[in-house]
Amino acid sequence: MTVSTLTISSRNYSSWSLRGWLICRMAGLDFETEMLSGDDASTRAELLHLSPSFLVPRLRHGGIVVWDTLAIAQYLTETFPEAGLVPADIAARAHCRSVAGEMHSGFINLRSALPMNLKAFHPDFKVFNGAKGDIERIVTIFDDCLDRYDGPYLFGDRPSLADAMYAPVCTRFRTYDVKLPPRATAYRDTILHWPLMVEWAETAASEPEEIEELDMEF
Template sequence: MPVPEFELVIGDKNWSSWSLRPWLLMRQAGIPFTETRIRLRQEDTKAQILPHSPTGFVPALKWRGIVIGDSLAICETIADLFPAKNLWPTDSVPRALARSAAAEMHSGFQNLRRDMPMAVLERHPGTGQTEEALADARRIVALWRGLRHRFGRQAIEDQGFLFGRFSVTDAMYAPVVSRFETYGIDLAALGDDGTVRSYMDAILTLPSMQDWIAGAQAEEKVKADGA
């Protein structure tokens, strides 16, 4: 079997929201890659990452002798390299809004990130639901609902995602779906009419997302056995 052209360096699957994004995109698109995992929150974590990436952060995509850092940059690169996968919407208006939504996730929602960090395997209903974090969550609920109504449900091939088919934008928001589950967000109180709940279910039931969760469980078992 040929060695995959790509190596994706990631952090712990329970915690690393940035790693989940390109991992999920590449798995969902059927793009083979070698997975290299670095344990986070260790004294030598940065030292372990530096041989793979000069930034000292994960994820990092190693390809043809170069290293691409940052989740969105990796996703953009994969979308460019595999145009037939249609990882962005094909029409210009939805594509522009898909990029805008992905960029908003990339640079925004700092309060939600701070108060509700990703913990895929954990359940902490009510924890972290500060006024500031819930304001971020309310914006995300409105965004998802609006995109599903305007584009997803109108798509020729509606698979339940924001623009119908799975896209970079869905990969960027997958960790938020996990956060909403972990912290027991009351979606209806934030304006959901059922659209957002259905969207979250579409993400959570993806075979690739289930594989990520199973990987997180396996990693945590190894940690517990080694403790």
């Protein structure tokens, strides 16, 4: 049996670790999770938004090492095509990859203004204008996908790569009490109640506060 390890940073703060973990679970991969210490320099750089490139999440699958969330997704899609990480239809598959890629490379204002923090809740949080444009674009993506593929997930009746990529955004919407239209709210709640998300959040709740700079007041 191939021994696999997924290296992550914080469960509470790291959106990329969450995405990588979801993708591995969705692929049906049997893997162990290894968490880097909060004192690790690359972990701190990622979580404090000081580095545009970092090596977590990182998947070791046998003798193969893959980092970067989309690279992990592509590798697992090729290795486990039966898992259905992307839609079977070629047009829907291209759309799914485009939507996932937009999250991977964009929405910088939202990332900076609304960092992931599963333990926090900030009612009536004031979102600055730059992040509002990102939120509007994400709501448009949700509406377009739900219109085309009939939900409850972005590409139909089962989660896909796109849902894994946007899942951390749904946690941000809850943490910062972002007001959304009804359809986007329903999708957010679908993701937050997704069993894999519930499992991740329950584990994150018991994670120690190791990174002092992120224990901030808003």
